[in-house]
Amino acid sequence: MxxxxxxxxxxxxxxxxxxxxxxxxxxxxxxxxxxxxxxDNAIEEAVKIKEAGKAKEVVVVSxxxxxAQETVRKALAxxxxxxxxxxxxGVIEPLAVSxxxxxxxxxxxxxxxxxGKQAIDDDCNQTGQMLAALLNWPQATFASKIEVKEKTLExxxxxxxxxxxxxxxxxxxxxxxxRLNEPRYASLPNIMKAKKxxxxxxxxxxxGVDVKSRIEQIKVEEPPKRKAGIKVxxxxxxxxxxxxxxxxx
Amino acid sequence: xSVLLIAEHNNKEVKPFTFNAISAxxxxxxxxxxxxxxSNSEEVAKSISQVPNVxxxxxxxxxxxxxxxxxxxxxxxxxxxxxxxxxxxxxxxFGKNLMPRVAALLDVSQISDITKVISEDTFQRPIxxxxxxxxxxxxxxxxxxxxxxxxxxxxxxxxxxxxxxxxDAAEATEITKFIKKEEIKSDRPELGTARVVVSGGRGMQxxxxxxxxxxxxxxxxxAIGASRAAVDAGYITNDHQVGQTGKVVVPDLYIAVGISGxxxxxxxxxxxxxxxxxxxxxEAPIFSVADYGLEADLFDALPKFLEELNKLNxxxx
Numbered sequence: 001m002x003x004x005x006x007x008x009x010x011x012x013x014x015x016x017x018x019x020x021x022x023x024x025x026x027x028x029x030x031x032x033x034x035x036x037x038x039x040d041n042a043i044e045e046a047v048k049i050k051e052a053g054k055a056k057e058v059v060v061v062s063x064x065x066x067x068a069q070e071t072v073r074k075a076l077a078x079x080x081x082x083x084x085x086x087x088x089x090g091v092i093e094p095l096a097v098s099x100x101x102x103x104x105x106x107x108x109x110x111x112x113x114x115x116g117k118q119a120i121d122d123d124c125n126q127t128g129q130m131l132a133a134l135l136n137w138p139q140a141t142f143a144s145k146i147e148v149k150e151k152t153l154e155x156x157x158x159x160x161x162x163x164x165x166x167x168x169x170x171x172x173x174x175x176x177x178x179r180l181n182e183p184r185y186a187s188l189p190n191i192m193k194a195k196k197x198x199x200x201x202x203x204x205x206x207x208g209v210d211v212k213s214r215i216e217q218i219k220v221e222e223p224p225k226r227k228a229g230i231k232v233x234x235x236x237x238x239x240x241x242x243x244x245x246x247x248x249x
Numbered sequence: 250x251s252v253l254l255i256a257e258h259n260n261k262e263v264k265p266f267t268f269n270a271i272s273a274x275x276x277x278x279x280x281x282x283x284x285x286x287x288s289n290s291e292e293v294a295k296s297i298s299q300v301p302n303v304x305x306x307x308x309x310x311x312x313x314x315x316x317x318x319x320x321x322x323x324x325x326x327x328x329x330x331x332x333x334x335x336x337x338x339x340x341x342x343f344g345k346n347l348m349p350r351v352a353a354l355l356d357v358s359q360i361s362d363i364t365k366v367i368s369e370d371t372f373q374r375p376i377x378x379x380x381x382x383x384x385x386x387x388x389x390x391x392x393x394x395x396x397x398x399x400x401x402x403x404x405x406x407x408x409x410x411x412x413x414x415x416x417d418a419a420e421a422t423e424i425t426k427f428i429k430k431e432e433i434k435s436d437r438p439e440l441g442t443a444r445v446v447v448s449g450g451r452g453m454q455x456x457x458x459x460x461x462x463x464x465x466x467x468x469x470x471x472a473i474g475a476s477r478a479a480v481d482a483g484y485i486t487n488d489h490q491v492g493q494t495g496k497v498v499v500p501d502l503y504i505a506v507g508i509s510g511x512x513x514x515x516x517x518x519x520x521x522x523x524x525x526x527x528x529x530x531x532e533a534p535i536f537s538v539a540d541y542g543l544e545a546d547l548f549d550a551l552p553k554f555l556e557e558l559n560k561l562n563x564x565x566x
Contacts, residue, residue, distance in 0.1 A: 013493050013513045017380035026381055037494045094349070095358045120493055122376055124361045125340075129319070129349035138424040139319060141346045154428070158488070159342040160441065162433035166318070167426040178494055179487045214358035216386040218371065223382055226519065229540035231531075235550055238525065238543050239557040246523045246540065248445070248502040249469060249564055 001055040001148075001170075003046040004110035005080065006101055007039040007062050009071040010121040023219040025091075035071050038116025040183035041176040045146060046114050047079035048181065054148045055112075057081050061104055063088055063097050069199060077186035077194035084108075088204045088211055094122075096204075096211040098130035103207040105135060110171070112153070117142050117175040128175035138168035144179040250334030251280035251304075255326065257343040258285065258293040260315065265442075266339040268300065268403035273396040274337045275302040275404065276366040282307060282333070284416070286325050288315040294413050301409035311418035316427035317343065323350045324419035330355060330391060334369070340395035341441070352393035359393040360385060364400040378493035378516035399442075399499045440472040440489065444565075445502045448474030448491055448518070449484070452507020452528065452547055456484040461551040462506060468558045470566050474498065476514045492517035507547045510535030527551070 011017065012032040019026055035043075046058045060075040061084040062068040072083035086100050105113060118125040132139035140146075140155035144163070147154040157164045158177045186194070204211050232238045242249045252274045257264040267283075274281045282305040285294045294308040309325050330336060336351060338344035340362040352359035364382070365373035371386045372394065387394075440446065447466040449459055459473070466473050474491040475484065491498055493516040503521035508514060510526070510533055518524070519538045526539035529546045536542040543550060558564065 011377070014511065016512050017377040019381050026377065093358045095353060095356070098353060120378060123374075123378065124359070125345045126349035126352070126359055126361060129346065130353035133323065133350040133353035136424075138422070139346070139350065140425075141319075142342060157342075159430070160439065162431050164430045165428040167428055169424045172424075178490070214387070214389055215360065216388060218384040218386055220376070220381050220383045223375070223379055223519075226524075226538050226540075229524070229536075229538075229542060231536070231542045231544060235543065235545070235553040235557055238541055239554065239561070241541055242502070242523070242525070243561060246502075248523050249558070249561070 001111045002057045003055050003112045005042050005046045005060045006115040007071050008036040008119045009033050009068040010036045019222045025220050036116050036119045038176050041180045042114040043075045044181045044183040063100050076197040077191045083199035085201050092211050094124045094126035097127050099209045101131050102134045113173045128173050132173040138172045140168050141175045142177045143174050144177050252278045252335040253333040254283045255338040256283050256285045260287045260290045266398040269398040269401045270339040270396050272404040273401040280304050286314050288312050298411040298413050299407050299409050300404050302404045303411045306413045307416040309416040313421040318425050319347045319350050320422035320425050326351050335392045337394050339398045344395045348395050357389040357393045361395050362397045364397050438472050443472035445469045445471035446474045446500045447471045447504045449506050450476040450508030451478040476508045509533045
């Protein structure tokens with residue numbers, strides 16, 4: 001079995017987001033970037049399946065600018081075998097990403113495609129489901145447990161009411177939730193080894209995919225600021241304020 | 250043109266977020282049609298027909314829809330999509346799973362998780378876990394939109410009498426099979442929708458100490474949350490995590506205990522109506538978003554807090 005894992009380079013989750021003064025977007029220059037957190041779970045799961053002898057190869061793919069190569073390299077350092085970078089400049093919508101990934105799937109013919117459930121920059125939560133639709137493959141979203149069977153996967157999904165288990169035929173798309181596993185850190189020797197692993201670079205244009213935006217971004221604004229609160233001196237005062245002033249208890 | 254809203258239900262009852270989605274849909278266009286895909290789901294169709302904002306209910310009833318499978322729902326929606334300018338559902342795990350599959354097949358760029366309707370084609374939505382808000386305009390012919398339920402009041406559930414029409418089932422998928430659903434049986438409200446949330450952070454020092462949080466949460470009928478630091482330290486499971494990589498919550502009251510207020514945590518709770526912070530570090534960033542800050546050792550403050558709550562004659566549920 002072969003697993004393709006899609007990863008995205010995003011602003012690190014610990015960075016304070018700043019909106020550009022002209023409201024055209026958020027500041028990304030000189031800002032720490034890292035792998036989208038649930039994509040780390042996707043890589044970890046693929047590597048674990050390979051280590052368990054149930055997959056032969058883990059290929060990692062990212063769609064983004066030149067620097068997304070670092071994100072691919074990081075995945076290689078925790079056990080992926082080789083990488084693909086599809087180069088695109090600027091913002092690209094999930095629909096276009098899923099069309100690009102479809103081309104990669106047609107070329108690589110993986111049995112499974114894993115990715116994070118959502119990217120923490122645009123918060124769209126679309127790409128996996130869209131790719132599944134375009135390929136007419138089953139989708140298992142928000143996976144918190146994956147069991148590889150002979151020709152199927154049994155996936156436990158985190159849904160609002162609790163947990164749901166479904167069985168999907170292979171080939172399938174799985175989007176990973178944070179509870180799926182504990183992503184490992186890359187060891188120094190593995191980081192060194194990853195430098196020798198191949199990363200193929202392709203441009204979106206070569207794949208014949210139209211990456212033009214369909215959605216017009218009119219403006220990006222700061223969220224409304226909370227007005228400064230007060231400090232209370234005691235627990236008694238706190239309870240009294242909550243009861244009589246805020247009226248929430 | 251009209252709006253097609255996809256109902257979430259369990260064949261007996263309508264899931265509450267459907268009503269929030271109906272109210273968002275009627276802000277986009279008054280001609281709201283609700284699609285119920287289910288098995289023996291007549292009661293669901295009937296109760297939706299009583300929502301005054303709804304003009305028509307389409308009930309697609311077939312045993313293959315006993316359990317919700319996105320692949321199956323999508324085929325039904327695609328067949329009906331030609332008559333609509335918008336397809337809408339709530340941005341919870343139901344709608345997040347479903348809508349992109351529909352959008353991709355219609356070759357539409359979906360707009361996720363809107364918090365405001367500005368016009369028929371323009372919406373506001375949070376990005377970076379609510380650290381910024383984007384105003385976006387869709388230029389697609391059919392607009393596929395999911396709505397953030399907590400940003401829209403639920404539509405009234407009585408007074409209407411919309412026509413109920415039967416719709417046709419589509420072919421059943423063979424690639425995905427439902428196996429089971431285990432609903433978490435808890436007397437406690439769900440984190441995502443609770444009126445009150447009490448959360449603990451690294452300051453709790455151990456999983457054992459979370460019993461102090463539990464006691465207060467029991468008293469307030471609250472859900473229990475946690476910071477990523479507390480989850481990473483193993484004090485509590487990941488499903489309690491509030492923040493950018495966990496759940497985004499907007500309760501009436503959010504009580505942050507022993508949480509310093511890392512950016513990633515603030516992203517998940519700073520839209521709460523009233524925020525309380527209890528922390529012994531007076532400089533902790535959490536105080537910058539708190540309506541009421543108490544600079545105190547939580548191990549003294551929490552038992553005292555419970556004691557004071559016990560003295561109250563009534564507590565809102």
